Amino acid sequence: MTATASGAPRLLNSVLRRQRLARMDKGQLDTLAQEIREVLLETVCATGGHLGSNLGVVELTIALHRVFDPGRDRIVFDVGHQCYPHKLLTGRLSRFGRLRKAGGLSGYPARGESETDVVENSHASTALSYADGLTTAFALRGQADRRVVVVIGDGALTGGMSWEAINTIGAAARPMVVVLNDNGRSYAPTVGSISTHLRALRGHAAGANVFTNLGFAYFGPVDGHDVTEIEHAFRQASTMDRPALVHVVTVKGKGYPPAEADDVDHMHTVGALNRVTGTPATGQGRTWTSVFAHEIRTLGAERPDLVCLSAAMITPTGLADFARAFPGRAFDVGIAEQHAVTRAAGLAMGGLHPVVAIYSTFLNRAVDQLLMDVALHRLPVTFVLDRAGVTGPDGPSHHGVWDLSVLGLVPGLRVAAPRDPAGLRALLREAVSVTEGPTAVRFPKTTASHDIPARQRIGPVDVLRSASADDVLLVAVGPLAAPCLEAAERLGGRGVGVTVVDPRWVLPVPAELTDLAARYRLVVTVEDNLVTGGVGTHLRQALDVHPAPPPVRGIAIPPRFLAHGSRDGLLREHGLDADGIAGAVLRALSSGEVAP
Numbered sequence: 001m002t003a004t005a006s007g008a009p010r011l012l013n014s015v016l017r018r019q020r021l022a023r024m025d026k027g028q029l030d031t032l033a034q035e036i037r038e039v040l041l042e043t044v045c046a047t048g049g050h051l052g053s054n055l056g057v058v059e060l061t062i063a064l065h066r067v068f069d070p071g072r073d074r075i076v077f078d079v080g081h082q083c084y085p086h087k088l089l090t091g092r093l094s095r096f097g098r099l100r101k102a103g104g105l106s107g108y109p110a111r112g113e114s115e116t117d118v119v120e121n122s123h124a125s126t127a128l129s130y131a132d133g134l135t136t137a138f139a140l141r142g143q144a145d146r147r148v149v150v151v152i153g154d155g156a157l158t159g160g161m162s163w164e165a166i167n168t169i170g171a172a173a174r175p176m177v178v179v180l181n182d183n184g185r186s187y188a189p190t191v192g193s194i195s196t197h198l199r200a201l202r203g204h205a206a207g208a209n210v211f212t213n214l215g216f217a218y219f220g221p222v223d224g225h226d227v228t229e230i231e232h233a234f235r236q237a238s239t240m241d242r243p244a245l246v247h248v249v250t251v252k253g254k255g256y257p258p259a260e261a262d263d264v265d266h267m268h269t270v271g272a273l274n275r276v277t278g279t280p281a282t283g284q285g286r287t288w289t290s291v292f293a294h295e296i297r298t299l300g301a302e303r304p305d306l307v308c309l310s311a312a313m314i315t316p317t318g319l320a321d322f323a324r325a326f327p328g329r330a331f332d333v334g335i336a337e338q339h340a341v342t343r344a345a346g347l348a349m350g351g352l353h354p355v356v357a358i359y360s361t362f363l364n365r366a367v368d369q370l371l372m373d374v375a376l377h378r379l380p381v382t383f384v385l386d387r388a389g390v391t392g393p394d395g396p397s398h399h400g401v402w403d404l405s406v407l408g409l410v411p412g413l414r415v416a417a418p419r420d421p422a423g424l425r426a427l428l429r430e431a432v433s434v435t436e437g438p439t440a441v442r443f444p445k446t447t448a449s450h451d452i453p454a455r456q457r458i459g460p461v462d463v464l465r466s467a468s469a470d471d472v473l474l475v476a477v478g479p480l481a482a483p484c485l486e487a488a489e490r491l492g493g494r495g496v497g498v499t500v501v502d503p504r505w506v507l508p509v510p511a512e513l514t515d516l517a518a519r520y521r522l523v524v525t526v527e528d529n530l531v532t533g534g535v536g537t538h539l540r541q542a543l544d545v546h547p548a549p550p551p552v553r554g555i556a557i558p559p560r561f562l563a564h565g566s567r568d569g570l571l572r573e574h575g576l577d578a579d580g581i582a583g584a585v586l587r588a589l590s591s592g593e594v595a596p
């Protein structure tokens with residue numbers, strides 16, 4: 001894209017070489033910033049993405065590219081959701097219109113797009129550790145002239161890894177520039193004593209502070225929207241013979257009044273927007289998150305022992321209503337999943353029933369805490385895993401496709417996968433009623449469809465469709481019950497008898513499911529999770545004890561990282577839609593490996 005509604009971003013189009021940027025005067029830099037904001041608004045209002053975070057770092061990124069060489073130096077963005085201006089300044093303007101679309105630009109740094117992109121991960125609080133490694137490697141390889149610059153937000157600074165890295169970086173005293181982009185927010189205002197300290201520094205920074213006490217030179221606070229002031233601070237910091245932190249104060253959503261005025265999250269991440277009003281371009285309908293939000297709020301009134309925890313995502317995980325109704329029982333711990341899980345263990349030891357609301361992919365950050373601090377002690381903690389399965393536009397580090405494989409390893413943990421809103425409400429209630437160990441309830445990032453009735457229930461297992469012949473058993477995990485039923489109808493029309501069941505409590509595999517499966521010629525499991533270690537794996541292992549177990553085919557996500565795209569497109573690509581399921585069953589039946 002080389003033109004926007006307000007005309008071609010002439011200066012931005014000309015920034016194809018760093019030298020051009022270095023020669024711009026103040027007036028041109030201001031124009032360049034305006035052009036970048038125009039492209040950000042025009043694009044993200046159409047494609048969705050991270051709006052507030054990127055509007056806030058326009059001047060900071062221009063200054064970065066004027067002081068440092070993104071090709072030879074390493075600019076490491078923490079999380080990376082704020083990399084759009086960097087992408088626009090490194091030759092990707094023409095491709096920017098397909099941001100976060102299948103085959104288009106990633107919404108995070110992507111090494112395949114540019115040599116100037118370093119870290120593709122979108123999980124917070126990792127940048128300082130990467131930087132510690134990079135500076136060490138450059139020193140050992142005689143490349144100490146290559147500068148390493150970290151851009152980290154105040155939110156990412158609440159993550160424990162950030163302080164683990166600060167601990168060794170401060171001691172090593174190797175030069176590094178750390179740009180602290182302090183807008184006072186994660187999604188919501190950043191919580192905790194770190195945030196309080198930063199607020200004090202924003203007001204009066206003279207003297208020692210936590211960074212200088214840990215071996216860093218400190219520069220700031222700097223006006224994060226004045227390129228000249230930022231550039232001066234960067235140049236000063238880059239001359240230091242030890243790590244230097246530049247405290248840049250910015251406004252999340254700068255330059256777009258609806259974002260600056262958004263009290264919830266300054267439009268941290270948005271879907272397609274009406275740019276004039278700042279309202280969603282299309283209605284999203286009822287989401288799984290909204291069903292959970294309503295039910296946990298209801299449960300909170302019934303169960304005074306319920307408390308809820310989130311790692312800086314109270315609203316995105318559906319806890320906002322609960323927090324408003326029960327302010328003393330909802331805890332935002334910052335971007336600190338490990339602390340959230342073990343704090344929940346402490347809350348459970350103290351006689352409460354904690355609910356940890358967390359995106360599936362971010363639970364990976366706290367596996368040891370889940371295993372050892374919660375499950376080993378058989379503590380009644382309930383994990384509500386939103387964004388479970390293929391999420392879509394956020395790409396490989398956001399798809400929640402590992403939770404069933406991980407949770408299946410945890411002794412004493414029970415995992416539920418509701419197929420519809422009624423199932424979520426019921427299974428959430430069942431989960432928070434379990435007292436002898438941890439539970440988990442997982443659901444995807446999509447609209448919550450209509451309820452799917454069961455014909456009968458065998459133990460925890462719902463039978464959704466019965467066939468006259470015991471040919472095929474389709475085991476549907478969660479919302480994939482809908483495409484399974486559609487596939488069964490198509491197969492029935494071709495004379496294949498297909499029974500469809502929903503285990504509801506999917507791990508450990510219920511004995512009733514194993515006993516039922518043993519009666520069929522072919523068992524096919526369908527799950528929005530990695531094929532390795534998912535429900536299919538566990539059911540196959542459970543059937544091994546039967547004298548003549550039927551073949552089990554698993555339709556699931558292959559063991560590789562999935563690129564960004566639409567959820568439906570990625571599910572279709574991996575055979576997790578009605579066509580894919582029906583085709584897989586027919587191929588299995590004709591493979592000769594299924595008893596007649």
Ligand SMILES: Cc1ncc(C[n+]2csc(CCOP(=O)(O)OP(=O)(O)O)c2C)c(N)n1
Nearest residue numbers: 053122123124153154155156185186187312
């Ligand atoms: C481990 C982990 N937990 C949660 C998130 C979700 N998340 C993405 S960005 C963000 C807030 C980041 O705040 P900050 O670092 O201050 O950046 P800003 O958006 O304010 O520029 C959160 C919580 C994440 N990416 N990684």
Ligand SMILES: CC(=O)[C@@H](O)[C@H](O)COP(=O)(O)O
Nearest residue numbers: 079081122269316387394445
């Ligand atoms: C960068 C990050 O981790 C989140 O902001 C992520 O983009 C989740 O977005 P959704 O809440 O839209 O799934």
Ligand SMILES: [Mg+2]
Nearest residue numbers: 153154155185
């Ligand atoms: Mg922030």
